[in-house]
Amino acid sequence: NGGVSPKDLYPQFSYSVGPYFSPSYFDPDQPVRADVGVSGKVKYNPAPGWTISGELRHRLVGNIADTTRTSNSVLPRVRTDTALYAQATSTSLNRLYVSRQWKPNANVYARVSAGYFERMFGGVSAEVLWKPASSRLAIGVEANYAQQRDFNQGLGFRDYGIATGHVSAYYEFGKGYHGQLDVGRYLAGDVGATVSVSRTFQNGWEFGGFFTLTNVSAAEFGEGSFDKGISLTVPINWFLGKPSTQSVSTVIRPIQRDGGARLSVPGRLYEQVRGAHSTSVSNDWARVWE
Numbered sequence: 249n250g251g252v253s254p255k256d257l258y259p260q261f262s263y264s265v266g267p268y269f270s271p272s273y274f275d276p277d278q279p280v281r282a283d284v285g286v287s288g289k290v291k292y293n294p295a296p297g298w299t300i301s302g303e304l305r306h307r308l309v310g311n312i313a314d315t316t317r318t319s320n321s322v323l324p325r326v327r328t329d330t331a332l333y334a335q336a337t338s339t340s341l342n343r344l345y346v347s348r349q350w351k352p353n354a355n356v357y358a359r360v361s362a363g364y365f366e367r368m369f370g371g372v373s374a375e376v377l378w379k380p381a382s383s384r385l386a387i388g389v390e391a392n393y394a395q396q397r398d399f400n401q402g403l404g405f406r407d408y409g410i411a412t413g414h415v416s417a418y419y420e421f422g423k424g425y426h427g428q429l430d431v432g433r434y435l436a437g438d439v440g441a442t443v444s445v446s447r448t449f450q451n452g453w454e455f456g457g458f459f460t461l462t463n464v465s466a467a468e469f470g471e472g473s474f475d476k477g478i479s480l481t482v483p484i485n486w487f488l489g490k491p492s493t494q495s496v497s498t499v500i501r502p503i504q505r506d507g508g509a510r511l512s513v514p515g516r517l518y519e520q521v522r523g524a525h526s527t528s529v530s531n532d533w534a535r536v537w538e
Contacts, residue, residue, distance in 0.1 A: 258296060260293040261290075261291070264288070264289045265287070265288045266287060268284070270285075270312070272312050273502075274501070274502055274503055275315055275317065277315065277316070278315075281310070282311070284308055284309050285305055285308045285309075285310070286305070286306050287304070287305050287342070288305075289302070297350050298346075299349075299515065301343065302341070302343055303341075303342040303344075304340070304341055305340050305342045306338060306340075307334075307338040307339075307340075312330070312331065312334040313331060313334035315331045318331075321506045322468055322470075323436040323438070323464065323505075323506040324408055324410075324435075324436045324506060326369075326408075326435040327368070327435070327506050328504065329368075329399070333399050333401060335399075336398075336399035336400045336401070337399075337400045340400075340401035341402060342364075342366075343364055343366065345362060345363025345364060345514065346362055346363055347514070347515050355379065356376065356377070356378055357376070357377045357521055358377075358517075359373075359374070359376075359515065359516075359517050360374050360375075361373045361374075364397065364403075365394075365513050365514060367401055369511055369512075370395055371393045372393050373390065374390070374392075375516065376389050379418075381525045384420040385418070386417070386418040387416070388517065389415050390414050390416070390516075391411070391412075392411070392513065394410055394411075394435060394511050395408070395409040396408040396409065410435060410436075410437060411433070412432065412433050412435060412510070412511055413433055414430045414433075415430070416428060416430045420522075423447075424447045424449060425447050426445070426446050426448065426456075428445075430442040434507070434509055435509040435511060436464070438463055438464045439463050440460060440461050440462025440463060440464075440508065441460070441461060441462075442460040442508065444458040445457060445458075451483075452483035453481065453482055454480070456479045457476075457477070458477060459475065459476035460475040460476070461508075462508050464507040464508070468507070469505055469506075469508075472502055472505060474507065474508065475505065475509070476501070477499050477500055477502070479500075480497065480500075482495060482496050482497075483495045
């Protein structure tokens with residue numbers, strides 16, 4: 249019939265080389281620190297639903313490694329050793345992982361990932377999401393085993409490992425407002441919940457805020473008492489001047505401590521599915537770039 253099967257589009261390979269900017273805020277000795285360097289990314293899709301992806305970074309200039317403050321955390325140091333990661337090397341393997349995504353049925357989506365997910369942790373992750381296209385509500389379950397990476401961010405790991413996981417509820421309130429509730433176990437072994445609220449504007453920008461409360465007391469948590477912050481996502485097309493599905497995101501916290509810290513797993517399902525459903529409902533790609 250002359251049509252193209254989705255399988256005929258595979259394998260796919262892409263790569264990019266460009267700058268990266270990594271900020272750090274609210275150090276009492278210097279409120280704003282940042283590293284700037286070059287990032288090389290590769291992505292390979294051998295078949296539908298399969299992704300192999302990696303990112304290598306080289307720091308050119310920056311002062312995050314210059315901090316002389318050391319962690320006084322009484323919790324496992326899952327986030328407060330940031331300076332040690334920056335001091336250990338200027339060239340790092342930021343991510344390298346393999347992921348498989350599929351649909352068990354019409355309203356259920358699944359993902360399994362393994363590898364080096366972020367600069368501090370790697371491991372294995374599994375996720376299931378229930379999200380009918382016509383529903384404002386979505387429910388997800390994620391389970392992970394995370395192992396802390398060596399400070400030099402190569403292929404090695406440190407001794408600390410932990411099982412984490414969350415049950416998540418997502419809700420679209422309308423007019424661009426979204427809410428999310430995550431309940432489960434965090435990287436330091438604490439148990440609690442994160443509440444997030446965000447708004448996506450017609451131009452694609454997204455602004456939000458969140459807070460996390462766990463069974464870690466304010467005294468154990470340390471300065472700041474509990475984890476909270478704001479998030480900002482900007483579509484890449486604002487910089488390129490042409491349509492793109494990619495975006496740049498940043499999170500600003502008053503202070504980064506170890507309590508309420510969640511594993512950063514690339515390719516979580518909800519944002520992918522929500523975006524696909526929004527496009528399907530509107531059936532008008534031009535509106536995506538407004």
